Amino acid sequence: MNLSQELKLPEVGLTGFETPLNADEQAIQASAHRFAREVLRPLGRELDKMTAEQVIAPGSPYYSVFAEAAKLGLDSDLLAQLPPDMAVRVESMIGEEMGWGDAGLAISLGAAGFPLEMAKAVGNQELIELCTGKIGCWMITHPDKGSDVTVYDIKRDWPSGAQGNKGNMLAKVGKDEIIINGQCSAWVSNGAVAQVALGYLGADYGNGFFDADGRPHGVAVIIPLDLPGVSRGKPLDKLGQRSLPQGEIYFDNVKLPKRFAVALQDEYYGNHTSAWSYAGTHMGQTFTGVARAAFELALQYCHERKQGGQLLIDHQLTRFRLGDMLRRVELCRGVARRSLAYARQTPHGHAYATASAKVTVTQECMQVVDEALQLFGGAGLSREYAIEKIYRDARAALVEDGENRVLTMRLGMLAQQLYAEGWSQN
Ligand SMILES: Cc1cc2nc3c(=O)[nH]c(=O)nc-3n(C[C@H](O)[C@H](O)[C@H](O)COP(=O)(O)OP(=O)(O)OC[C@H]3O[C@@H](n4cnc5c(N)ncnc54)[C@H](O)[C@@H]3O)c2cc1C
Numbered sequence: 492m493n494l495s496q497e498l499k500l501p502e503v504g505l506t507g508f509e510t511p512l513n514a515d516e517q518a519i520q521a522s523a524h525r526f527a528r529e530v531l532r533p534l535g536r537e538l539d540k541m542t543a544e545q546v547i548a549p550g551s552p553y554y555s556v557f558a559e560a561a562k563l564g565l566d567s568d569l570l571a572q573l574p575p576d577m578a579v580r581v582e583s584m585i586g587e588e589m590g591w592g593d594a595g596l597a598i599s600l601g602a603a604g605f606p607l608e609m610a611k612a613v614g615n616q617e618l619i620e621l622c623t624g625k626i627g628c629w630m631i632t633h634p635d636k637g638s639d640v641t642v643y644d645i646k647r648d649w650p651s652g653a654q655g656n657k658g659n660m661l662a663k664v665g666k667d668e669i670i671i672n673g674q675c676s677a678w679v680s681n682g683a684v685a686q687v688a689l690g691y692l693g694a695d696y697g698n699g700f701f702d703a704d705g706r707p708h709g710v711a712v713i714i715p716l717d718l719p720g721v722s723r724g725k726p727l728d729k730l731g732q733r734s735l736p737q738g739e740i741y742f743d744n745v746k747l748p749k750r751f752a753v754a755l756q757d758e759y760y761g762n763h764t765s766a767w768s769y770a771g772t773h774m775g776q777t778f779t780g781v782a783r784a785a786f787e788l789a790l791q792y793c794h795e796r797k798q799g800g801q802l803l804i805d806h807q808l809t810r811f812r813l814g815d816m817l818r819r820v821e822l823c824r825g826v827a828r829r830s831l832a833y834a835r836q837t838p839h840g841h842a843y844a845t846a847s848a849k850v851t852v853t854q855e856c857m858q859v860v861d862e863a864l865q866l867f868g869g870a871g872l873s874r875e876y877a878i879e880k881i882y883r884d885a886r887a888a889l890v891e892d893g894e895n896r897v898l899t900m901r902l903g904m905l906a907q908q909l910y911a912e913g914w915s916q917n
Contacts, residue, residue: 506584507783507821516581523565523585527592527780530559535593538734539880543726547683547736554684557626560600567608575836582835583828586776591784594777594884595734598891601773602680605629606689606713609766613753618713621687628685629770630675630740631763633658637676638897640691641767641842643760645706647904657693657700657707660742664696664710664756667749671714671742674724678891683726683738688714689753691763696756711754711762712747720745731883732891764842767892771845772834774892775827775852778885782823782856785863785881786816792867803866816862819855826851843905846898853888854895860885 501508505524512520538546538553546553565585570578589597606627610618631640636658642648645655660673671692675682693700694710701707714721724739754762790813793803803809830848834840864871864878871878889895910916 506587507824519565519581520584522563523588526563527588531589531592531596535596535734543728547726556596557603579828579832579835583776583831586773587780590777590780593734594781595732597777598680598732599735602629603627606687609689609753610713621715622713625686626681626684628679628681628688630679630688630690632676632678633660634676635659638894641893641897641901644904644908645704654701654705655707660692662692662694662710664694669710669712669747669749669752671745674739674741677724677727677739678737679740680735680737682740683723683736686716688716690714708756709759710752711759712752714747718745718747731887767842768834768840768845770892771842771849772831774849775830778852778856778888779823779827781881781885782820782859785860785878786820788878789813789816789863789866812862812866816859819859823852823855843901846893847902849892850895850898857885857889
């Protein structure tokens with residue numbers, strides 16, 4: 492037992508009831524928080540009020556976020572130098588600060604580095620150089636292939652005898668060259684501004700798009716988006732995360748060298764689950780930060796607003812509501828960080844395991860944000876207060892990176908698959 496000599500308030504930091512941070516962790520957290528408070532928050536609020544076209548127009552303040560983030564130096568090279576447990580704690584704290592600052596910009600920064608992280612993961616120096624310093628995006632969904640990108644077990648998860656969904660962005664994979672036709676969905680984060688993409692495409696290696704079970708073949712490729720035949724749709728106008736520019740990218744006979752592939756036929760689904768899991772871990776940290784931001788705003792407002800003859804904070808019911816929010820923020824953090832540790836440290840993680848945390852965090856985040864807005868009363872609905880933007884940002888997360896009900900259904904199917912292999916039968 493850890494005995495206290497006197498009754499006093501508990502140790503607490505930006506990330507709540509945290510075990511003591513060492514000096515390096517404290518310094519990293521402080522600079523991430525400063526960046527979130529001084530750059531992401533004001534910029535996110537400014538971009539939220541602009542049209543989708545204005546956000547991506549040349550000279551838009553949106554582009555400043557990349558130079559500001561680069562100055563911080565809080566990237567995967569830094570994490571790679573840290574002991575594994577510390578790397579997880581630091582990555583989680585940085586991600587939480589980014590989400591606390593602005594959800595849309597946090598996702599934009601994460602997506603921007605996605606192709607580079609994949610190039611590093613496969614150890615391809617040419618692709619690392621190609622992606623460095625560029626705004627990236629991750630194209631996995633297509634107009635007719637949304638939730639279907641998360642189908643892995645074609646026998647259990649698809650109508651018997653029917654071919655799977657190969658999507659709308661397709662590749663012919665030749666001896667030395669890949670030819671791409673079609674388009675990604677309008678939902679691709681950074682799609683409207685990206686200079687390089689990590690794409691997941693249906694692929695024909697010379698014997699059609701499907702294997703004998705009807706499962707689509709695929710190829711994962713890094714694509715420079717200045718190649719002939721690449722064009723864009725209009726930037727997407729949407730409810731929340733308006734600081735995140737999204738939009739379709741079209742491909743008309745776009746040719747690229749086969750060496751730009753990061754996963755061919757046999758490695759495709761393994762690479763796919765790793766990439767999706769990588770994205771999911773960011774969702775967990777980001778929306779923990781969003782939940783914390785909403786809780787803090789509500790806590791502050793309850794110290795300013797008087798009803799029933801006293802400040803809201805002095806009512807028992809209000810304290811209960813804040814206590815309920817605080818425990819949910821702690822729940823988000825705990826689940827997000829455990830899931831991050833599992834994804835980074837376990838030799839065979841799985842995107843459905845990461846999705847379990849993504850669903851929990853975003854659902855809990857939505858509950859916290861909803862209650863925060865309710866605590867503001869009518870003021871919560873006004874554009875004058877930050878909470879209504881946070882509400883819209885959080886709402887998008889229930890669909891982003893996989894719709895939550897579909898993900899939960901697939902988690903149940905994962906339980907079915909694991910049970911069939913003997914798991915939990917003891
Ligand atoms: C903010 C945001 C950012 C995003 N960023 C990216 C990105 O960077 N890259 C990218 O490629 N995509 C991105 N997406 C796309 C996102 O992954 C998809 O929106 C999501 O996977 C759901 O697909 P969908 O929108 O086509 O919905 P659909 O799959 O059409 O789902 C519609 C409804 O049908 C239900 N449904 C679907 N399948 C089934 C089933 N088998 N059984 C029962 N019900 C089902 C779902 O529950 C849902 O309610 C982003 C989306 C958002 C909102």
